[in-house]
Amino acid sequence: MHYIVVNILIIMCKTLHLPGYVLTYFPVRGRAESTRLLLADQGASLTDVEVPLADWFSGKTDLKKNAVFGQLPKFQDGEFVLYQSNAILRYLGHKHGLAGSNDKDTARIDMVNDGVEDLRQKFSKLVFFEFETGKENYIKNLPNQLAPFEKILSQNSNGTKFVVGDKISYADYNLLDILHCHLDLSPTCLTAFPLLAAYTERLAARPQLSAYLKSEKRNKRPITPKHKQ
Known part of the structure; x- marks a missing residue:
């Protein structure tokens, strides 16, 4: 069931051309959270696609097979797809003028x-x-x-x-x-x-970062799978 939901979300993101960015990751903060913080503070639209850990490790989803290094997060900006959390941060940093003035x-x-x-x-x-x-x-x-x-x-x-x-x-x-x-x-x-x-x-x-930090979607996610809220 989780596998079906995840794939429906991914298909919707592709076919409906949702505005903003798409971030695919597990239902934790982990290595995706710094990207979420950046986009929230910059007021950018973000669609979160959460992949249940059980589906990832069982192979029910093709995401792991298709990931460049077999890892998430996966980031999409339109047709552009990027992996590796720090590469995603640097890309967004340059795109949003957050990478220095010289x-x-x-x-x-x-x-x-x-x-x-x-x-x-x-x-x-x-x-x-x-x-x-x-x-x-x-x-x-x-x-x-x-x-x-x-x-x-x-x-x-x-x-x-x-x-x-x-x-x-x-x-x-x-x-x-x-x-x-x-x-x-x-x-x-x-x-x-x-x-x-x-x-x-x-x-x-x-202001925008504070609103995100207080949001339910932020606080329902543990820091890692090992953390319990």
Whole structure:
């Protein structure tokens, strides 16, 4: 039944030429959430197609076979199809003017985004493979992982704006998402990082982003399949 529903949604997206973008992913936040944050804040139309994990792993859907690297998310902008979460972010960053105003800023934004990816991989390793045995040590070492981002913020307008320059970038949405993940893991993790704490609150207060963060569709999704709300 889930397989039929998913395929009907995909066919509708193709045949009806729905406005905006289409994002196909599992019913979790995971690697699709930073894209959702970006599009919500930019006021862009997004159709979410949710693939039940059971259907994905059982092979009931052809999505895995057709995915370039056998992974989701899958992103569609009209006839243009893109995989890999960071490639999707960079594409949208350039398309919506969120990738820096010059080559140096663009490179700095890429650097921060790569730093977020490093942290996300460590977080994913903990959640999926080491949660019961490694959580305590992970949280103990977390300040060492967050300190570089605090320093980056301090170097731009004393931490009162964004990671780079005067305008939000795609890396900001990715950083906000991974900070939310860690606040869920350890609610006091930003206590020693006043700039990051204020930054997280400042971004979350942006009107369209705030509305999304408070929405039912956002809050019904766990961070990963291992997380329960």
